[in-house]
Amino acid sequence: MATVAWEDEWELCNDDGFVYKRKKRRQESIAPAPAPDLEAEEKQRKERKKRTLTKLREQYQNEIDHWEFLSNTLRDIETRTLQQQPSSSLSSTQLPLLQLPTSESQCRSLVDDLLLQAEAHEAIIQDVSYLCDVAETMCKAQEDRLKQSFIDLPVWGSPGSLMASLSEE
Template sequence: MESEDDDWELCYDDGFVYKRKRRRLNPPEPVNSSEPDSEKLRKERKKRTLLKLKSKYEKEILQWENLSNTLRSLQISSSPQLQQQQQQQHQTLSLPSTSSSTQSNLLDDLLSQVEAQEGIIHDIFNLCDVAEAMCFKQEQLFKQSLFDLPIWSTPHELMQALCYDD
């Protein structure tokens, strides 16, 4: 018969020392295929909880990816406009005296650039509103999870929750 110390081994991983069960080439035979009902229920509950958590995180990741893609597309669409603006500003500085028609064309170009920038700023504000709404919803869900704790119910229900761990 093996001693208790033979079942455990010390591991050293980059300065972190911990104890783990010794790995064996031949795993021990299962003692009983029938687990106690409480153990099965606990495993099922744990599995359901983990699946819910996984789906929640997947939804949140999708939302953040959508926001990221939208912002990236805004950056891509605004970069040619910014380059065009810089070129036109450089041209206006290099031409000290121009005719009135050229000046009016230049003014029209500058106004259209400002309008394009206004649209970009509006889109970014919309993205910020969406991100803020997501954060607010997450905060509300967190608050609700705290309010749903059994400690806020009657003492009898609290004792049931602590004893039975549904």
């Protein structure tokens, strides 16, 4: 950029063919900025890093606690299911399809076994439903935290000032 002196207070500037005038810049003596305190800056940086890592560790620990809770609940479901099923009960793959029991006592025992299986399945479904509710709650909380991080941006200001600026036009 070429600059040509023009009068005392203005200068002519040529910026790749775009010619314009601007006020001359004065060379004033500016007091040198105080030397930055490197030790204090390093200490502040370490404190920020420590706070950030502590916050991150707490978030990870909370997530690990949630997953351990879900894992323990699932393990409890499995043990209760195994305890509820009698050793003589038949699984659905072991039920004879073509052989029908002939005596009434055999029919009752088969019905009882099937009833126990149905109750065990119901308990499993309820426990899994509960786990799904817990997982959904965790996801919703994470989504709310993410939304809040965008809402807390300083760009928005207060809701009143935002509404006032939108309604001015």
